[in-house]
Amino acid sequence: MNVWGEQLMNALVIGSFYSLIALGYSMVYGIIQLLNFAHGDVYMVGAFVGYGVLSAMSGAPLFVGLGAAFLFASLATGLLGLGVERIAYRPLLQSSRLVMLITAIGVSLVLENGVMLALGPSFRVMPVELPRSGLSLFGADVTYAQLAIIATSVGLMLLLDAFVRRTLYGKAMRAIAVNPTATALMGIPVHRVIALTFFIGSFLAGSAGVLAGVYYGKINFMMGFIVGLKAFTASVLGGIGSLPGAMLGGYLLGFLETFGAAALGGEWKDVFAFVILILILTLKPTGLLGRTGTERV
Amino acid sequence: MMLLEVERLSLRFGGLEVIRDLSFAVPAGTIASFIGPNGAGKTSLFNLITGFYRPTAGEIRFAGERITGLPPSAVARRGLARTFQNIRLFKTLSALENVLSALHPRTRSGVFAALFRTPGMRREEAWAREEARRALAFVGLQDVADRSAGTLPYGHRRLLEIARAIALRPKLLLLDEPAAGLNPAEKAALADLIRRIRDELEIGVILIEHDMRLVANVSEHVVALSYGEKIAEGPPADVLRHPKVVEAYLGEEAVG
Amino acid sequence: MTATSFRARASQGATAGLLLALFLFPRVASNYWLDVFTSAFFYVILALGLNVVVGFAGLLDLGYAAFFAIGAYTTGILTTVYHVPFLLTVPAAAALAALSGVVIGAPALRLRSDYLAIVTLGFGEIIRITAKNLTLTGSASGIYGIPRPTVFGHALKTQQDFYYLLLILAIVTYLAMRRLEHSRVGRAWKYIREDEDAAAAMGIDPFRYKLLAFVVGAVVGGLAGTVFAVRMTAIAPESFGFMQSVLILLAVILGGLGRLPGVVLGAFLIVLLPEAMREFASWRYFLFGALLIAMMHFRPEGLWPAGRRKMPQSGRAALNGGDGR
Incomplete structure (x- = not known):
């Protein structure tokens, strides 16, 4: 009971990270059908920006530093997303999918190795330590930090959901997904909506990066590679293009992976996600909450 | 013998009914035409017949065999060829x-x-x-x-x-607006070609066409559609004069 | 007419000269350069194999190293643990690579073909992690002591032996690819790459041919892996990571997607460029990434001079198979 409860908390924390990143994957795929391979690296950059802010503010009280790191890193990665979209992807929107995919690989390599060249290949230790204090829930030890991470992530997702539902932006996003040309003809600034999508997606990935960096305590330039792949798996699991699907998929993957690793041994942890990905594509390719579409010719 | 039989066919995209409860049949060796104003569902019908769309309900039979739901390549292999409205070479x-x-x-x-x-x-x-x-x-x-x-x-x-x-x-050739953008001389040559395809190659032809003179000139059978429904079917002389067909086209001209 | 035949003859002459130079190269080259060129031939084979998937069929495979690993480990395990002669391990490796190609390709290709990119990436990781965790594959330290092969009574030992072996295999692969390109199957790939719907309307099953391209690529990768195992005599999981896959992809794209001489050029470039800039070794992947982005923006058809054909650039439609959406 005790151990399972703690595993459950681990799953919720990891699931939060996956969900936040999966949202950006899903949004970008939903709007321009691009598998943005560089998305996991945006998460990594978020962690490094957070590291920079926390190092600079080492004298400040813990919560002030964390708050500043969170805000600054999320905004910075949001802007990074904007820049990447503007420079790398926008000029290619009319090109073939293959060209876009290869570009995304290039962006991923540049981000990873840019950080590696600037800060070195070794792991960096975050200059703060989260308090270990917590409480006992049904016999399981739960730290306040875990609760805060889950609450922050869920809060961000609720905000996003409200934004997409309540504003014109959400409608415009769906319209572009269906037919970009017609949407542009209706006077909707397609490029601005796509840019905003990149901003929001990268913002969420960056915030996940800071949270994960602080939570695990160690960061490295390759930390986004596997996590990005898993977040993609999460978005396919939930149904790519569907925002509730991405959130559900993220948490589900968190659970499957945590309990699967507990059962089979930690060295197989990273294989899980990919086996799930291949199974989902075989058995239910639209994902749990995705829609089927007859959109051809 | 009927070469192509369409029975109670429907196609929906979300709330939009593109084809509604459509039935008709085209005999072997015929040159037939689908006519109707823009948005009547003619191209969607081609896409349904050739397997590019899956119908919401209904059945399509080709040379006596049920082909509903087969992928495009399998439909083509059974003897149904097509061209595309916007030329896909x-x-x-x-x-x-x-x-x-x-x-x-x-x-x-x-x-x-x-x-x-x-x-x-x-x-x-x-x-x-x-x-x-x-x-x-x-x-x-x-x-x-x-x-x-x-x-x-x-x-x-x-x-x-x-x-x-x-x-x-193929046994049947579907031509999607083959005369679009052609000049009168080219259109006359096209009418000739369509007849030669049927007479010399023994391939049935169905065309989607807006040029009513071409339709009247080459086709032996016409199916008129409006808003996804069949409004008339029969020999061109009758269908082109059918009040509902005239109304559908007049309506379009009055708006457009 | 005379102009084209002159050009054809000039290019034939250039090819013959180049081949002659490559066959005589071991007489003048140091062991170091012999090794570099052997690696280059090796990447020529891998890049030609991946080109079937990316260049001919227009699909993205990001886990190509996995097939290379499957071939290498099959030969490694069969020769060291079961003492099977090298030549008998070759068909086993090819069959295993083909089988995994079907298992991975079929679910991904039935859907949007860009899912293949990420599924192959995941597959690459599965293979690497599995190789690292199993005792059969020697865990993290891999397999060593793979015996040198005997091919038709001739034991391959020296660097020169492997230079010639790989040179010949590269030439054979090239000729095979050229035949494939100008065949019924090669045309079907081109039709699907150019316009999937039009190809389907002509009775060509896009799924079947995409899967075939993927499997042919897998088999070439697997075969290259068997040779890699006996040349190196030791293999470890880290030789088959994502960066290996990216490197091979870069070779395909750099020279000229789908154009065979371009692919050969690309393979030579990815081996020779790092040699030329050793002092910037840590910049390697950063520059490769920047190069990929730049190529896609300014010269998506690759560095090889453009011929009659061009990369399908007619909007997303070319690969997506739709227009206006």
């Missing part, structure tokens, strides 16, 4: 290579035959090229066989798409 490939694509179902050579250039493969390749040249010659494009499709003038591209479709040796 393999632009960077030569005219001959374009037509060769239609010989695919009637040839066999696989990877091993290609690697070892087996005698059977060479024979087959020579035969396919000859067939393709014959199809090009049938539409009068024998002289541009080696030019890349994208560089051909518009009228030639329309003809090349037809040559590609007839090289499939």
Whole structure:
């Protein structure tokens, strides 16, 4: 009971990270059908920006530093997303999918190795330590930090959901997904909506990066590679293009992976996600909450 | 014998009903036309028949066999060829290579035959090229066989798409607005070509066409659609004068 | 007419000269350069194999190293644990690579073909992690002591032996690819790459041919892996990571997607460029990434001089198979 409860908390924390990143994957795929391979690296950059802010503010009280790191890193990665979209992807929107995919690989390599060249290949230790204090829930030890991470992530997702539902932006996003040309003809600034999508997606990935960096305590330039792949798996699991699907998929993957690793041994942890990905594509390719579409010719 | 039978066919995209409870039949060896104002569902109907869309309800039978839900390539292999409204050629490939694509179902050579250039493969390749040249010659494009499709003038591209479709040796050929953008002389030649396809190659033809003179000139059977429903069917003289057809077109002209 | 035949003859002459130079190269080259060129031939084979998937069929495979690993480990395990002669391990490796190609390719290709990119990436990781965790594959330290092969009574030992072996295999692969390109199957790939719907309307099953391209690529990768195992005599999981896959992809794209001489050029470039800039070794992948982005923006058809053909650039439609959406 005790151990399972703690595993459950681990799953919720990891699931939060996956969900936040999966949202950006899903949004970008939903709007321009691009598998943005560089998305996991945006998460990594978020962690490094957070590291920079926390190092600079080492004298400040813990919560002030964390708050500043969170805000600054999320905004910075949001802007990074904007820049990447503007420079790398926008000029290619009319090109073939293959060209876009290869570009995304290039962006991923540049981000990873840019950080590696600037800060070195070794792991960096975050200059703060989260308090270990917590409480006992049904016999399981739960730290306040875990609760805060889950609450922050869920809060961000609720905000996003409200934004997409309540504003014109959400409608415009769906319209572009269906037919970009017609949407542009209706006077909707397609490029601005796509840019905003990149901003929001990268913002969420960056915030996940800071949270994960602080939570695990160690960061490295390759930390986004596997996590990005898993977040993609999460978005396919939930149904790519569907925002509730991405959130559900993220948490589900968190659970499957945590309990699967507990059962089979930690060295197989990273294989899980990919086996799930291949199974989902075989058995239910639209994902749990995705829609089927007859959109051809 | 009925070559193509469509029974209570419906197609929905979300809340939009594109085809509603449509039934009709086209006998073998006929030249038929689908007419109707823009948005009546004619191209969607082609896409349904050729397997590009899956119907929401209803059945399509071709030469007595149920083909509903088959993928496009399987439909094509059963003898249904089509052209596209906006001309879908393999632009960077030569005219001959374009037509060769239609010989695919009637040839066999696989990877091993290609690697070892087996005698059977060479024979087959020579035969396919000859067939393709014959199809090009049938539409009068024998002289541009080696030019890349994208560089051909518009009228030639329309003809090349037809040559590609007839090289499939189909029982039925669906032409989506073949006369669009052609001048009167080219249209007259097209009418001739359509008749020759039926008479010499014994391929039935269904065309979607807006040019009513061409429709009246070549077709023996007309199906008129409006908002996804059949409003008239029969010989062209009757259908073109049918009050509902006149109304549908007048309505369009009054708006447009 | 005379102009084209002159050009054809000039290029034939250039090819013959180049081949002659490559065959005589071991007489003048140091062991170091012999090794570099052997690696280059090796990447020529891998890049030609991946080109079937990316260049001919227009699909993205990001886990190509996995097939290479499957071939290498099959030969490694069979020769060291079961003492099977090298030549008998070759068909086993090819069959295993083909089988995994079907298992991975079929679910991904039935859907949107760009899912293949991420599924192959995941597959690459599965293979690497599995190789690292199993005792059969020697865990993290891999397999060593793979015996040198005997091919038709001739034991391959020296660097020169492997230079010639790989040179010949590269030439054979090139000729095979050229035959494939100009065959019924090669044309079907081109039709699907140019316009999937039009190809389907001509009775060509896009799924079947995409899967075939993927499997042919897998088999070539697997075969290259068997040779890698006996040349290196030791293999470890880290030789088959994502960066290996990216490197091979870069070779395909750099020279000229789908154009065979371009692919050969690309393979030589990815081996020779790092040699030329050793002092910037840590910049390697950053520059490769920047190069990929730049190529896609300014010269998506690759560095090889453009011929009659061009990369399908007609909007997303070319690979997506739709227009206006």
